[in-house]
Amino acid sequence: MIEDHDDERRMLKEGGQQALAALFSTYGERLERIVSFRLDPRIRGRIDAADILQEAYLEASNRLPSFLESRDVTFFVWLRQQTLQTLVDIHRRHFRQKRDVKREIHFSSTGTSNGTSLSIAHFLVGQLTSPSQIVAQAEEMQWLEQALNSMNEVDREVLALRHFEQLGNSQVAEILGLTPTAASNRYLRAAARLSEIMQRLESKTGHVT
Numbered sequence: 001m002i003e004d005h006d007d008e009r010r011m012l013k014e015g016g017q018q019a020l021a022a023l024f025s026t027y028g029e030r031l032e033r034i035v036s037f038r039l040d041p042r043i044r045g046r047i048d049a050a051d052i053l054q055e056a057y058l059e060a061s062n063r064l065p066s067f068l069e070s071r072d073v074t075f076f077v078w079l080r081q082q083t084l085q086t087l088v089d090i091h092r093r094h095f096r097q098k099r100d101v102k103r104e105i106h107f108s109s110t111g112t113s114n115g116t117s118l119s120i121a122h123f124l125v126g127q128l129t130s131p132s133q134i135v136a137q138a139e140e141m142q143w144l145e146q147a148l149n150s151m152n153e154v155d156r157e158v159l160a161l162r163h164f165e166q167l168g169n170s171q172v173a174e175i176l177g178l179t180p181t182a183a184s185n186r187y188l189r190a191a192a193r194l195s196e197i198m199q200r201l202e203s204k205t206g207h208v209t
Contacts, residue, residue: 008075013068020064024057027076031056031083034165038087038115041122043094056086077174116160117148123164124198140201147197151190158183159190 011019024031035049060082067078121144148156154176161172173183 005074009068009071012064012075017061017064020061021057023075024060024079027079028053030076030166031079034080034083035087037119037123037160037164038084040091040095040115041118043091047090047094052086052090053083055090056083059086074171074174077171080175116156117145120148120156120160120164121145144197144201147200151193154178155186155190155193158186159194162187163191163194 008023011023015022031053032049035052039047039049039052056079060079063082067073067075073081121141124144125140151159157176158172158178161167161175162169167175169180169184169187172178172187173180176183178186
């Protein structure tokens with residue numbers, strides 16, 4: 001991991017913007033998955049992930065010198081931070097009223113988010129289309145969000161990063177400031193808790209979402 005990080009930093013120092021473009025393209029699919037997971041469900045039909053990534057790339061391009069001056073973070077984790085900050089700015093532009101801002105995704109320096117439960121619930125319930133399914137979806141979303149909010153915040157974020165963003169354990173540990181062992185243990189605990197929640201939901205609704 002350290003060697004890969006050093007190689008990427010060396011590429012960026014030597015290749016500048018051209019190297020940034022190449023690395024951004026390499027990570028594009030992973031970043032798009034993160035954006036799709038974190039994007040507020042209410043604006044999914046209005047905002048294209050490709051547009052968000054283009055804006056994130058411009059932000060990363062402007063901030064590249066600051067990354068090269070610091071060794072506090074690996075390149076992909078830094079790139080993810082730039083992408084999430086872009087997503088925060090986009091949410092702010094779309095939800096300006098105070099009533100809506102409370103549902104906005106807020107990322108702290110550790111990467112945790114008040115919107116993680118909503119993102120997980122939306123991902124698990126999925127897209128339903130018939131009138132009866134739409135009612136069921138709303139009820140399931142509300143129940144799932146409440147159940148997920150009952151989890152430890154860090155455990156919930158570990159679950160989101162590993163299971164839904166599909167990041168590696170070392171990246172999760174770096175983002176949340178944990179040791180790799182602690183991150184792994186928290187993921188196992190969170191995955192078991194999610195399994196319990198989904199079993200309760202299945203029992204509650206009579207079907208698997």
